[in-house]
Amino acid sequence: MLSSKADRSTARPTGDRADDAEMFELAPVSLWLEDYSGLKRLFAQWRAEGVTSLRDHLLADTARVESCSSLIRVIKVNRKTLSLYEAADLPQLVDNLGRIFRNDMLKTHIEELVQLWDGETEFFSNTVNYTLSGKRLDIQLRGGVLPGHEDQWDRVLIAIEDVTERETARRQLATSETYARGLFEHSPVSLWVEDFSCVKHLLDDARRQGISDFRVFTDVHPEFVSRCMSEIRVIDVNRHTLDLFAAPDKQTLLMRLGDVFRDEMREHFREQLIDLWNGRTFQQREVVNYSLTGDEMHLHLQFSVLPGHEKDWSLVQVALTDITARKRAEAYLEYLGKHDVLTKLYNRTFYVDELNRLERKGPFPVSIAIIDLNGLKAANDQLGHAAGDALLRRAGEVLSKAVDKPSYAARIGGDEFALLMPGTDEREAAMVMEGIENMLEVNNQFYTGLPLSFAMGAATSQPGERLEAVVKRADLLMYQAKRAYYATAAE
Incomplete structure (x- = not known):
């Protein structure tokens, strides 16, 4: 919504019209009553000149958007509008519309105009305005031609809701998510995000069946360890994981997990299950995995159920640090010692x-x-x-x-x-x-x-x-x- 002229009439309504006027004045959202009749006449002129796509017509020359805006006349606004935009009165507001509606609104204003061009009597947009002091406002705008004025568009009601707090929180969340994703992707250690909820169900079922000594149970039933291992769902891995395991992409790595976790890993995973059975949802141990090229790797594994998921283990993080060089050095030092x-x-x-x-x-x-x-x-x-x-x-x-x-x-x-x-x-x-x-x-x-x-x-x-x-x-x-x-x- 871009407006340029104001009706400064001071006539006071009476009766029901007085009630309507009071409700308009005291509404908790910003309300604008505007006259779009000049815009409707301009649209008719352009149609007569052969314009079929208003969007293309406006984008071809954005000065035409200003032509549209100049034909919109502000009739009145309510108190919330003056307060929101830090204006003392309607004349001050109208005289400074150029400071309120800046280039940030161009794209969304075109979309509003296109909705009217396409025959809609209501339009909606999310855009940016500014107060007279220059403070940014994220707004949600809803407009509609009032009943009985569809032919002339001489009465259009605009409702503006200040959603700055919500949008600021959303942007901050998006920034935080981008930051967290960056930390995940570019971490110098291998990170895995996994879903252990099915493993928890299996352990809970075993407990309900009366199993008390889980170590003895897994000695007798090694297939239970294999089943738990197969029920782990890998949600995501970072870039360092692909480099560490010599995988060209995530899909290839996830399809070949059997080549990665084999041999000694089964016993390591059994110990991990025993710790989980005993309530240790944060664990550290040294394990042996294999790259997709078959190279043996000694890794320091840190397993943790992420906060908020302690009840179902649906989100866990596994961090793997390559300690192969250290283990080889230790083995060589041990060799030298003997x-x-x-x-x-x-x-x-x-x-x-x-x-x-x-x-x-x-x-x-x-x-x-x-x-x-x-x-x-x-x-x-x-x-x-x-x-x-x-x-x-x-x-x-x-x-x-x-x-x-x-x-x-x-x-x-x-x-x-x-x-x-x-x-x-x-x-x-x-x-x-x-x-x-x-x-x-x-x-x-x-x-x-x-x-x-x-x-x-x-x-x-x-x-x-x-x-x-x-x-x-x-x-x-x-x-x-x-x-x-x-x-x-x-x-």
Whole structure:
């Protein structure tokens, strides 16, 4: 509604007309009584000139919209209108209509005019006005030609409702939603929004059936865990999730969830169900998932039922942080703590711990071999430490293949090694020693240069004998073999 002229008549109505006038004046919404007859005559002129689409006609030259507005005459407004627009009286209001109706209204005003052009006697719009002090007003406008004035449009009643508070709240909500969506989409961790309501129904049904020990129940009925897993509905995932799982799009990821959550994940999910059964709706744990390319990923999972959904679990958030690099680093540090880097065998720390464990728990008999690498000092002195390191690596290759778990091979000194063989008697230990001799022969055929040679001694525990004594016996036998080696070499 754009208006330009006012009827400043001061005649006071009487009787029923006085009641109507009072209701108009005291109405709680802004009311405008206007004369659109000049607009109707302009429409008739344009039709005669061949205009068929008013919208196209006005958009082709927006100055025509101003022509329409200039023909609308304000007859009167009520008190609410003056208060809403901060005007002292009707003349001040009319004289400042250009400040009230700005370009923000252009598009909606065209739509109002089109509704009248199309034969409607009522029109509606949501638009923006301004008070005389410049304050923005979001308004909802309803207009209609009064009964008996349909031919001339000389009486049109406009009702304006101030919806600024509602629209401001809506815009703030939209801004908040955009902000929240941005945080979700661009989060540096994988975020999943899921519906666990069916899972809750299954747990509630199990409880109603008298299940009390849920862990035992899932031990006996592992298919229940699988069913719960299949009832989870994924509502949304963010961009980082697609990158993390190497998925081209959400649809592909959701169609291949079976490739993502498999193997170890079933046991992790069982523990998650047990926590939910016990009322823990916020959980953290480490899990293993797989990307769509098959890569194993170690993830830190944080599960939380979102506020307001505690009764039905219909909205939960799962946050996954990739800790694969950390787990690999931890595994490597653990490896370094137990292994010799050069030979890849276990180190002396592991050897001592394992020896103490076998002392306490067995199984007996325990056979122990002490092995010394012949010629390492000479190789280092004559050919350099690179040649000596090469011999040590070859020794590691042979000894790592000599025994299988629960037996272990360890480097316990510069050129000294040990084999711990639980549950192995003398005959079996002798077979291991013979196997090492055979592997030495093959190794020396494969590698050119210095030959690989061991001095070895093996001993088997007797009932009640300390393993420390077994090590000493094996060590003595090794030194006997070493003296024999150097005596032969000197001949």
